[in-house]
Amino acid sequence: MPSLHEVQKAMKIALHSGEVKAALLDGIVSDTVSSKQRLQVYQNNYVYSLTENLTSIFPIVNTFVGEDFMGHVCWEFIKKYPPSRPALQSYGDRLPVFLKNFEPAQNVPYVADIALLEWSVHTLQHKPPVSVDPNSKTLNPHIRVIKSKYPLMKLWLAGIGQLKPEAVSLQEGPQTVCIVLSNHEVRIVSLNRDEESIVSLLQGGGSIASFASDELASLIKKDVIL
Incomplete structure (x- = not known):
């Protein structure tokens, strides 16, 4: 037996x-x-x-x-x-x-890349809210950056029905998106080259103090920087 x-x-x-x-x-x-x-x-x-x-x-x-x-x-x-x-x-x-x-x-x-985006949304939805000093700007620890060879944001919008499929062309080229958790809400935002560069430098250990406030403004608006 x-x-x-x-x-x-x-x-x-x-x-x-x-x-x-x-x-x-x-x-x-x-x-x-x-x-x-x-x-x-x-x-x-x-x-x-x-x-x-x-x-x-x-x-x-x-x-x-x-x-x-x-x-x-x-x-x-x-x-x-x-x-x-x-x-x-x-x-x-x-x-x-x-x-x-x-x-x-x-x-x-x-x-x-769509799957990676969805998995990022899924994992961030189960993260506890982050507490930061409102007087000190810092990179949001609850972000996921995806550098895609495809127009990922448009593909996502088409997938959720907010954009007609015929409005998306893979020939549009690469796009970087950032999945952000802020105020108990997960958001998906696109990053331009300058924003992507700043986030990459900060994730690599760079200092926020090395950037001017106007360079960080769009990232603060997107809650990538808190």
């Missing part, structure tokens, strides 16, 4: 890869429903719950690729990167990189 550890290991393999050990089936009670069918129901529920979770975190990716393709993406992702801990809130962090390298998604290469 297999040990509990062996059963758990076999169950994990069956859920993640579909490979079913005979000893595992022998330990599953069957009546009108066979052991294999019972295991299949459990596996289906496992994949369905993870797919639902991923789709809820990445709804704009789902909009761009469609439900059928998203289901395929999720299944391949789940097989390659099953949850490592019982916290669905943190599951999906590898999806942006997975999409970037996923061969079937190469005809929509921008969805990897």
Whole structure:
């Protein structure tokens, strides 16, 4: 008779890869429903719950690729990167990189950046509010900067229905966006080259004191600097 550890290991393999050990089936009670069918129901529920979770975190990716393709993406992702801990809130962090390298998604290469944007929004929504000295300007610690080769802000607006898809052209070139948490609200703002340069220098350890107030004004308005 297999040990509990062996059963758990076999169950994990069956859920993640579909490979079913005979000893595992022998330990599953069957009546009108066979052991294999019972295991299949459990596996289906496992994949369905993870797919639902991923789709809820990445709804704009789902909009761009469609439900059928998203289901395929999720299944391949789940097989390659099953949850490592019982916290669905943190599951999906590898999806942006997975999409970037996923061969079937190469005809929509921008969805990897869309996924990164959505994951950034998701993670910032669960961050505690930051407390800063109102008399001392500082770089907002709750920002995520994404430098995309595509017009990411326009793609995002099209994805949420605020811009018609035909108004977006990938030929418009690169765009940098910043996801910002401020006053309990997550915002998405675009950064021009000067703003991007300032943020990059500050993130690298530069001093805000080295910039004139007019150089920082737009970043303060966007809550990138608090």
